[in-house]
Structures are given as structure tokens and as C-alpha cells.
Amino acid sequence: MNVSMKNDYSMLFNSLGTSRNSGQVMGVSNLAGLVSDYNTIKNGSYNKLVKAYYKKMGDDTKPSSSSGKVNAEDIWDSDKVSSKTASAKDYTKISSNAQSLKKAAGALSEDAKTDVYEAAKTDHSQIESAVKAFADSYNALIDSAGASSSGIVNSRATSLTSLSISYGKKLASVGLNIQENGRLSVDKDKLATANADTVKSLFAGNNSYGDKVDSYASLIESGAASAASNTSTYGANGRSSYDFNSMWGASI
Numbered sequence: 001m002n003v004s005m006k007n008d009y010s011m012l013f014n015s016l017g018t019s020r021n022s023g024q025v026m027g028v029s030n031l032a033g034l035v036s037d038y039n040t041i042k043n044g045s046y047n048k049l050v051k052a053y054y055k056k057m058g059d060d061t062k063p064s065s066s067s068g069k070v071n072a073e074d075i076w077d078s079d080k081v082s083s084k085t086a087s088a089k090d091y092t093k094i095s096s097n098a099q100s101l102k103k104a105a106g107a108l109s110e111d112a113k114t115d116v117y118e119a120a121k122t123d124h125s126q127i128e129s130a131v132k133a134f135a136d137s138y139n140a141l142i143d144s145a146g147a148s149s150s151g152i153v154n155s156r157a158t159s160l161t162s163l164s165i166s167y168g169k170k171l172a173s174v175g176l177n178i179q180e181n182g183r184l185s186v187d188k189d190k191l192a193t194a195n196a197d198t199v200k201s202l203f204a205g206n207n208s209y210g211d212k213v214d215s216y217a218s219l220i221e222s223g224a225a226s227a228a229s230n231t232s233t234y235g236a237n238g239r240s241s242y243d244f245n246s247m248w249g250a251s252i
Contacts, residue, residue: 070165070168070178070179070180070182071165072158072159072161072162072165072182073158075158075161075180075181075182076154076157076158076161076182085149086147086148086149086150086227086231087231088228088229088231090144090147090148091148091150091153091224091225091227091228091231092224092228093144093147094141094144094145094147094148094153094220094221094224095220095221095224095225095228097137097140097141097144097145098141098217098218098220098221098224099217099221100137100140100141101134101137101138101140101141101213101214101217102214102217102218102221103137104130104133104134104136104137104138105134105203105210105211105213105214105217106214107130107133107134108130108131108134108199108200108203108204108210109203109204109205109210109211109214110204110205114126116130117196117197117199117200117204120196121196124192124196127194127196127199128188128191128192128194131174131175131176131186131191131194131199132186132191134203134210135176135184135185135186138164138183138184138213139183139184141157141160141217141220142157142160142161142181142182142183143183145157145220148224148227150223150224150227152223152226152227153220153223153224153227156216156219156220156223157220159216159219160213160216160217160220161182163209163212163213163216164178164182164184164209164213165178167202167209170198170202170209171184171202171209172187172190173190173194173198174190174191174194174195174198174199174202175187175188175189175190175191175192175194176191
């Protein structure tokens with residue numbers, strides 16, 4: 001079974017596709033395969049396969065941090081998420097924190113109203129303040145996302161954490177360290193002496209770390225907004241129908 005690097009179940013539903021050219025629709029065999037895939041997720045087998053995959057990948061998928069090895073899949077364990085029931089208030093907070101992270105990332109981008117990199121030539125403290133604000137916003141989003149029971153929000157938070165882990169060494173070079181709980185800690189001394197060009201290469205420009213964080217924050221924001229609007233609809237097991245298990249619990 002080929003497991004995607006992202007915790008996304010969408011690949012399991014290829015059997016739902018309809019061949020428009022041939023005029024065929026999903027047959028009984030495809031439906032049986034879909035039910036089998038769902039049961040694999042529901043009984044925990046899929047989660048075990050994902051964990052086994054990342055374990056096999058070894059240190060390449062677990063960059064070092066100041067506190068040891070970090071694995072996004074451990075932080076956003078689907079077993080823990082599935083045991084929660086988040087409220088509309090929880091998702092509103094997640095959405096708000098995602099917006100704040102986008103704003104903080106934007107302050108370090110090339111499109112920012114105040115060019116902190118130009119200002120750093122005479123006042124390095126502006127970069128320091130912007131980076132600290134980014135770390136605070138990032139941590140607030142990670143903390144609030146921990147309350148989510150939405151598989152989609154969880155998947156996107158996993159992707160955001162994995163992104164930061166992949167940039168671990170470069171982030172550490174400017175004073176940002178990934179902790180075992182997925183949060184960012186600030187090394188004030190290292191940040192105070194961080195090269196402005198290095199910080200800029202991390203946060204400014206297309207496809208930079210900051211640009212990718214902005215994209216993931218937008219995805220988390222939209223996922224949380226959708227989850228919030230669906231918290232009043234419940235499936236057979238009493239949980240929000242937006243959640244994968246709940247949607248199928250009402251129809252299988």
C-alpha cells in the first residue's frame with residue numbers, strides 16, 4: 001500500500017471515479033472496495049500502516065530539534081483526534097489563529113508594508129520582533145488546532161508541522177527551534193545575531209517557507225470554517241457529520 005506523505009485519505013477514494021467517456025458508473029465491485037478502504041481506516045489499520053511507513057523512513061523524516069527527534073505524525077496522531085468532539089467555538093478560534101499566522105507571515109514577506117529587511121540595516125530589532133510575532137502566531141494556531149476533531153483540519157495541521165520540520169535546520173539558524181509538541185521556541189540570542197538575508201530567504205518570495213506557511217494557514221482556515229458550519233449536524237455516532245467517521249457512520 002503506497003502511503004502519501006500527507007495524512008490525506010483522498011487517495012483511498014479513487015474507486016468513486018466515474019468514466020464519462022465509457023458511460024460506466026461505479027459498480028458493485030468498486031463499492032465493495034470503497035467499503036473495504038473505509039473499514040481499513042475505521043479499525044485503525046491505515047493509521048498503523050502510516051506509522052510504520054514513517055518509522056521505516058527513519059531520520060530523513062524526523063529532523064533533529066533542540067529537544068530531539070520530531071515526527072509530525074506523532075504530534076497529530078489520528079487516534080487522539082478521532083476521540084475528540086470539537087465545538088463551533090473551537091473551529092472559530094482555529095480559523096482566527098490561522099488568519100493571524102497569515103498576517104505574521106505577511107509581515108516578513110516582500111509585500112509587507114514595512115520592509116523589515118531594509119530597516120534591519122540600521123535597526124535589527126524590527127526583524128526580531130517580526131520573527132517573534134510569527135512564532136507566537138504559529139504556536140497559537142498549533143495549540144488551537146489540537147482541539148480539532150476534523151480529519152481535514154488535522155491533515156492540514158500535520159502538513160504545516162511537517163513543513164516546519166523539513167525547514168528545521170534553517171529555522172534553527174535564525175533562532176527558531178521545533179519542539180516535540182510541534183511548537184516553535186525562540187532562541188533570543190541567536191535571533192539577535194541572525195543574518196537578515198538568511199531570514200529573508202526563509203520568509204520572503206514565492207515558494208519560500210513563509211509563502212508555504214501562508215498557504216497552509218489558508219487551508220486550515222477554510223477547513224476550520226467549514227467544520228464550524230457543520231458542527232450542528234451529527235451522524236449516527238453523535239459526532240459532527242463533517243468528520244469522516246461520522247459521515248459514513250450515518251450511511252453504512
